[in-house]
Amino acid sequence: MKSYVYHSATATAHALIEHLIAMMEREPEKTFYFAFSGGTTPSLMFSIWANEYKEATPWMRMRIYWVDERCVQAEDYESNYGTMRRLLLEEVGMPDEYVHPIYGVNCPEIEAKNYSTLVCRTVPLLGGFPAFDVVLLGAGDDGHTSSIFPGQEYLLSSFHPYEVSVNPYNGQKRIAMTGCLLFAAKHLIFFITGKNKADVVRNILDSGDATGPAAYVAHHAERVELFLDVWANGGRLSDNQILQPAAK
């Protein structure tokens, strides 16, 4: 596992975008299959990407999928697809045929099956499973990742690519990428910022027992990278430098 720590969420987002663009530049003939997470953390990255890297990004070689979705309509502020569409995809003119949303408004059980079928049909297989080039993950401060919450670890060993999960805090249904795709990804990248994530990041970086889905995935997947801001890393920019929060 490699971790990269930057002095702010903005700097982390810049570094991650540049990392992804560099990855695509190294293979100029290749089409890249991305699965993006939702939540609030990637919103900053989407805005920076649209505003500062529109010309530098090979959009036509990107295929866009989602790690997870909340079962709401795309116009809802909670929609992971709706957020990325508004902040990034519409801004850069990404063609619809390259974008594969999870339809949160559909019956969750049917949508999980349909999306699993779509992913199996369109994402190149490796060892019998669809293998995304990049799966971008976040983590909740309770240790959830994708939409796999603590107590739902059985989804990590599911052979269905996507399954229905439930947000235990409000009963909202979700559609979540499960272990069979998470562990098949060529690059699994966590993008985590903010001091409320420091405990979960410590658990991810700690080689001891994982205490939640995010740490479990990080400990058991290959080629895991963490893009962190200093606050998610417990105030540490490096092993010997501990920052204090700036006074407001």
Ligand SMILES: O=C1O[C@H](COP(=O)(O)O)[C@@H](O)[C@H](O)[C@H]1O
């Ligand atoms: O509910 C979700 O939470 C996590 C973390 O979200 P954040 O708002 O704390 O950034 C996210 O990775 C996941 O995709 C999302 O649906």
